[in-house]
Amino acid sequence: MTTTTETGAAKTATAATVLDASGVTMRFGGLTAVRNVDLTVREGEIVGLIGPNGAGKTTFFNCLTGLYVPTEGQVSYKGTVLPPKPHLVTQAGIARTFQNIRLFSNMTVLENVLVGRHTRTKEGLWSALLRGPGFKKAEAASRERAMELLEFVGLASKAEHLARNLPYGEQRKLEIARALASDPGLLLLDEPTAGMNQSETRTTEELVFAIRDRGIAVLVIEHDMKFIFKLCDRVAVLVQGEKLVEGTAEVVQGDERVVAAYLGTPYEGAPGAAEVAEVEAAEAHAEAEAAAEATAEAAEATDDAEAEDAPADADADADADSDDAEAEADGGAPADAAPADADAADEQHSTTEGDSK
Template sequence: MTTTTNKAEATTEPAARETVLDARGVTMRFGGLTAVRDVNLTVNSGEIVGLIGPNGAGKTTFFNCLTGLYVPTEGEVRYKGTVLPPTSFKVTDAGIARTFQNIRLFHNMTVLENVLVGRHTRMKQGLWSALLRLPGFKKAEAEAAERAMQLLEFIGLQDKAQHLAKNLPYGEQRKLEIARALASDPGLILLDEPTAGMNPQETRAAEELIFKIRDMGIAVLVIEHDMRFIFNLCDRVAVLVQGQKLIEGDSATVQGDERVIAAYLGEPVASETGPAQASAPADEEASEASEAAETDEADGTDEAPEADAAPEAEEADETEDAPAEETDEADEADDAPSDEAPAAEAPAAEGADEEPSEDTPHDPASGKENDA
């Protein structure tokens, strides 16, 4: 194994920890379907917390509730003690950034520009300052560029700052998404399947990167189907099954839980020193889920139910499905997932020249939307 940092080497000691994220009783219903049911979850500073579960368990929906893309039907989400506003750009402003299950970059913008988009929320210059290019704006712009370059160095893409995002290999696009999320100076970052589609080496590098992010003082909540990755990375793991939290605990506790094995794992997961990874479910349902995951990664149809569920909400969706860490209006307008749910994509794709290829958090059928 190449990991040089691990859970035990966390630089933030428990004594100094504060509750960064506190989700209480979060429930999300789409019409008659309850995708998330009464989920409680906390993330403390200095922690990496994993969220796992079969396909359709409600993980992404829960993320969307945390980041203001969905307004939970019930429950409350607090960031550092304050109830989060129900809009994604305000959530980003508050200190939560995220990446998406399917990469959502501005393909025809450079790598540097993509990171600068993420920096937007921290630039407080007014319209006139920008239009007239006043000294304050120029200074802020220079600082943003400097910070963006620092982040590109952090993820190892500094030499590709001027490359178009679409020309990056897949693994680097995922890293770029993380850099863009970090550009908003979050206190908590939510990573939705950060290693999806990565080869083992890239996955190992992603693990290293996440440890480094944690060591920078940023709490991490991560969804992933790669169980070896999760159990090696996370201080705590919560398991969602059919929208409900089945169990939460350290890796050993979760791996050994009979219910988790039955519902999801199939067999105990070998640690990274062990021989196997157990994302292969044993029971039929879990097996189907696993196959679906692979298919979804390949064809990007995993969010189709969302799209189907709320066709009337697509227009609003175009304006709201900007990645939480991006928050700029341009992103919201241009956000046109290319590899996602077809019904949702079609309207967004119209005239979308900068086209983040991402899953689109669609409007719930409930109509309780935000961020429009």
């Protein structure tokens, strides 16, 4: 495996655009998971996509690969707008791996890679059923290519093993080999090192460089920052569905908004900060009103008690009323808010399309 560890940022600055996502927005009911995101990947580049949990990274991948139809925006590959259909996106030249490994566990390692080749084989159904010479030739070529890919990822000696018997790190490599089998020009990797130990992670790093050196551009989601900053020519940071920063590893690492987003400290102009401030102000206002009401009721009760000349009882009533008022103030706001939250949750559930990770 030949690898180049230089970032090549200068080399790629003028290279042709492979992926061009513009204004991509994805809403699930009331939730905007991705908001107006632009992103390009050029030939020869490795681009990273990072962000805290729930930032919208996988949703964005799903929009790029046609698994989701974006609410707004469009995705182009090498200058052509992609239809939002996974098989057409693969055919166009974009392949991906998933956060949760998706292999055919009862098939062999080789068969898994052969499945990935089907978008590139032209033999039709009849040819396959009759197993004519055309089919046999195509099948031999596919096997040869699949074995070459297994060699490339270091799994050739396990070609006949069942996929389910591979250790976790090798299953991830097999997923990459299968994605490469469709001869993509762009590979999307969703958390390729999740669950790997340090040495497996280093091997994956080498593998990604080697993929780039084969002329395949890479867009990678990863939580391992060391991996991302070592690997990527450019890194884009998503926070609450919006692209916060994009630049070289140095630019991103030095940006205080990125640090704040990961540590959870709000900063001026943070996505969603206005909404949070609005909710906090409304809560403070409701609390102040409830407290004022409670004080007024307590004062009224004291007056009544004094009028009836029964100080001990009146004090007790006033305390009780005041407790009631406080209880209302505490319980009232969330109780009012609950149905709205429940609606939002229902809406969200109703649009959930199963496991798209």
